[in-house]
Amino acid sequence: xxxxxxxFLGFKAVxxxxxxxxxxxxxxxxxxxxxxxxVQAYVGADxxxxxxxxxxxxxxxxxLEKPPLERFVxxxxxxxxxxxGTSMIYRQPVEEVIGERFLNSAALMGxxxxxxxxxxxxxxxxxxMKKDTWIDRxxxxxxxxxxxxxxxxxxxxxxxxxxxxxxxxxxxLGVPAGVLADEVTMADRIRHLILPALTLSVVGISNxxxxxxxxxxxxxxxxxxxxxxxxxxxxFRLFWRHGLRNIALPAVxxxxxxxxxxxxxxxxxxxxxxxxxxxxxxxxAGLRGDVPLLLGIVLFSALFVFTGNLIADLLYRFxxxxxxxxGVR
Amino acid sequence: xxxxxxxxxxxxxxxxxxxxxxxMVEVIHGLSLSIKAGQIVAVVGSSGSGKSxxxxxxxGILPGxxxxxxxxxxxxxxxxxxxxxxxxxxxxxxxxxxxNYLDPLMRVGQQVRIPGADQVxxxxxxxxxxxxxxxxxxxxxxxxxxxxxxxxRVLLSTATLSGASLIIADEPTPGLHHEAARETLLxxxxxxxxxxxxxxxxxxxxxxxxxADKVAVFYxxxxxxxxxxxxxxxxxxxxxxxxxxxxWNALPQxxxxxxxxxxxxxxxxxDGCVFAPRCPAASAExxxxxxxxxxxxxGMVRCIHAS
Numbered sequence: 319x320x321x322x323x324x325x326f327l328g329f330k331a332v333x334x335x336x337x338x339x340x341x342x343x344x345x346x347x348x349x350x351x352x353x354x355x356x357v358q359a360y361v362g363a364d365x366x367x368x369x370x371x372x373x374x375x376x377x378x379x380x381x382l383e384k385p386p387l388e389r390f391v392x393x394x395x396x397x398x399x400x401x402x403g404t405s406m407i408y409r410q411p412v413e414e415v416i417g418e419r420f421l422n423s424a425a426l427m428g429x430x431x432x433x434x435x436x437x438x439x440x441x442x443x444x445x446x447m448k449k450d451t452w453i454d455r456x457x458x459x460x461x462x463x464x465x466x467x468x469x470x471x472x473x474x475x476x477x478x479x480x481x482x483x484x485x486x487x488x489x490x491l492g493v494p495a496g497v498l499a500d501e502v503t504m505a506d507r508i509r510h511l512i513l514p515a516l517t518l519s520v521v522g523i524s525n526x527x528x529x530x531x532x533x534x535x536x537x538x539x540x541x542x543x544x545x546x547x548x549x550x551x552x553x554f555r556l557f558w559r560h561g562l563r564n565i566a567l568p569a570v571x572x573x574x575x576x577x578x579x580x581x582x583x584x585x586x587x588x589x590x591x592x593x594x595x596x597x598x599x600x601x602x603a604g605l606r607g608d609v610p611l612l613l614g615i616v617l618f619s620a621l622f623v624f625t626g627n628l629i630a631d632l633l634y635r636f637x638x639x640x641x642x643x644x645g646v647r
Numbered sequence: 648x649x650x651x652x653x654x655x656x657x658x659x660x661x662x663x664x665x666x667x668x669x670x671m672v673e674v675i676h677g678l679s680l681s682i683k684a685g686q687i688v689a690v691v692g693s694s695g696s697g698k699s700x701x702x703x704x705x706x707g708i709l710p711g712x713x714x715x716x717x718x719x720x721x722x723x724x725x726x727x728x729x730x731x732x733x734x735x736x737x738x739x740x741x742x743x744x745x746x747n748y749l750d751p752l753m754r755v756g757q758q759v760r761i762p763g764a765d766q767v768x769x770x771x772x773x774x775x776x777x778x779x780x781x782x783x784x785x786x787x788x789x790x791x792x793x794x795x796x797x798x799x800r801v802l803l804s805t806a807t808l809s810g811a812s813l814i815i816a817d818e819p820t821p822g823l824h825h826e827a828a829r830e831t832l833l834x835x836x837x838x839x840x841x842x843x844x845x846x847x848x849x850x851x852x853x854x855x856x857x858x859a860d861k862v863a864v865f866y867x868x869x870x871x872x873x874x875x876x877x878x879x880x881x882x883x884x885x886x887x888x889x890x891x892x893x894x895w896n897a898l899p900q901x902x903x904x905x906x907x908x909x910x911x912x913x914x915x916x917x918d919g920c921v922f923a924p925r926c927p928a929a930s931a932e933x934x935x936x937x938x939x940x941x942x943x944x945x946g947m948v949r950c951i952h953a954s
Contacts, residue, residue, distance in 0.1 A: 332763070544703075545743050546750070550736025550761075551736070563752045563753060564750070
């Protein structure tokens with residue numbers, strides 16, 4: 319068991335290494351061929367006061383005149399030593415920016431991930447148990463409608479209703495404006511978190527609800543549920559004994575595998591709510607040509623999505639007895 | 648008195664035929680049979696004759712688009728959906744066909760015990776496993792780890808443990824080698840000898856005959872003959888229906904003689920006798936009138952020519 323786990327993790331580590339290498343190479347090449355001028359991005363608004371000689375000096379200091387391959391080697395070996403460079407717009411090491419921004423995003427994504435998972439799962443179960451009744455139709459209608467709703471549009475809608483018209487929540491940002499960092503309370507943070515988290519989770523519900531519904535419908539039509547009914551099991555007890563057991567694992571795995579949608583959604587939601595998370599930093603870095611930060615975020619998000627998929631995989635392999643015990647007999 | 652009586656049972660399915668036109672297809676029609684306490688009645692017929700549906704109809708677990716007509720009596724009392732729901736798993740138990748009927752993610756022992764089981768039941772379950780030659784470790788296994796024979800004995804344990812007095816076994820032997828099949832059937836005989844009634848649904852007439860008291864021959868969704876097990880002997884001279892005789896004579900150890908043609912599909916049944924198109928003795932009359940079940944020489948037959 320332990321040996322199998324180690325072998326599996328070793329295999330996954332190799333996969334991760336090759337994935338990270340491929341991603342860093344491809345994104346480096348993309349940035350290399352993009353119209354971003356790193357020197358221009360660095361000097362920014364000071365452009366008029368910086369002479370062409372000074373620009374050339376900056377370029378020489380960064381080694382911009384070297385061939386791309388050599389620069390890639392320099393950048394990636396620094397990366398391997400844990401040095402991701404300095405963010406040009408934040409004037410801070412990239413790993414610090416990512417760390418700080420990710421904490422904010424983690425709160426947002428974590429809350430909406432849990433909410434959408436739990437609500438979506440329950441909605442899916444209810445729809446399947448009450449298949450073809452009005453409850454089922456309502457839940458399905460809701461899911462299909464929201465599945466085709468862009469996250470940013472929903473965010474704007476919520477912002478208009480709850481922040482602008484009703485004034486229940488702040489319009490944006492992660493903390494109140496004009497308040498010293500020491501004086502920001504937990505309640506403030508939570509108040510700023512609610513609308514973006516709601517936006518993200520409302521969109522995330524559809525996926526898990528529809529999947530759970532279909533899975534449970536299949537389970538309820540299976541031979542073993544027929545047999546359970548023949549043995550006198552009905553209603554909630556039947557669901558508890560046979561339904562939940564057979565749909566929980568796929569649902570949890572799906573939820574872990576949806577890290578990529580979660581991250582993508584967070585980018586949009588953070589942008590709408592000016593929430594200072596990693597997604598917003600990614601957009602800023604892209605728009606303002608902050609190459610080290612952009613590359614750093616690309617690599618970090620790849621790692622994040624990979625972790626989600628890895629957990630989903632692990633769950634199946636080491637919890638489902640059919641896979642866990644296969645070949646042990 | 649009969650434990651179970653099925654009278655004139657029919658089961659139809661509604662389904663959509665080309666677009667939105669709803670159609671009813673009758674899969675079982677005019678089926679009658681009865682079982683006394685301590686008896687094994689074998690329902691034999693080829694695949695696709697609607698045998699499993701008979702089991703599901705008696706248990707009341709037909710799918711939602713099925714419509715049932717006729718009368719099912721249990722212990723002298725007519726069964727309705729509500730009554731079936733109370734009796735299911737307590738008075739009536741089903742022994743299903745295969746390991747697919749076990750929850751793939753639940754340990755076998757836990758599954759055999761009825762939910763909310765107490766220690767007494769756990770002990771009974773262990774005794775049963777021992778009686779059926781299942782090792783103590785088996786209760787910790789998952790269904791996919793069972794062999795075909797073990798699965799069959801586990802499924803049988805569920806019925807025995809429930810203490811039901813009517814056990815409906817749906818194809819309990821296919822896929823088992825000869826010895827294991829024989830053993831499974833002997834377990835049913837034991838249960839019958841304890842006073843339970845057993846409806847044995849199978850296509851394996853040969854092994855069914857080793858334990859059954861009565862045999863109901865099933866063809867195209869209905870019973871064509873009900874005969875004592877002893878009637879299946881020699882060249883089938885004592886059998887009443889030409890299909891029963893054909894079935895018997897098609898066995899390798901008898902004449903190994905197939906009859907041409909195939910069983911008609913539900914919804915495409917002939918107007919008269921369902922067997923008429925394949926019957927060697929069919930007359931013009933046979934393709935016009937649907938024969939009724941009638942008593943003949945201590946059995947029942949659905950044939951106008953039988954004597």
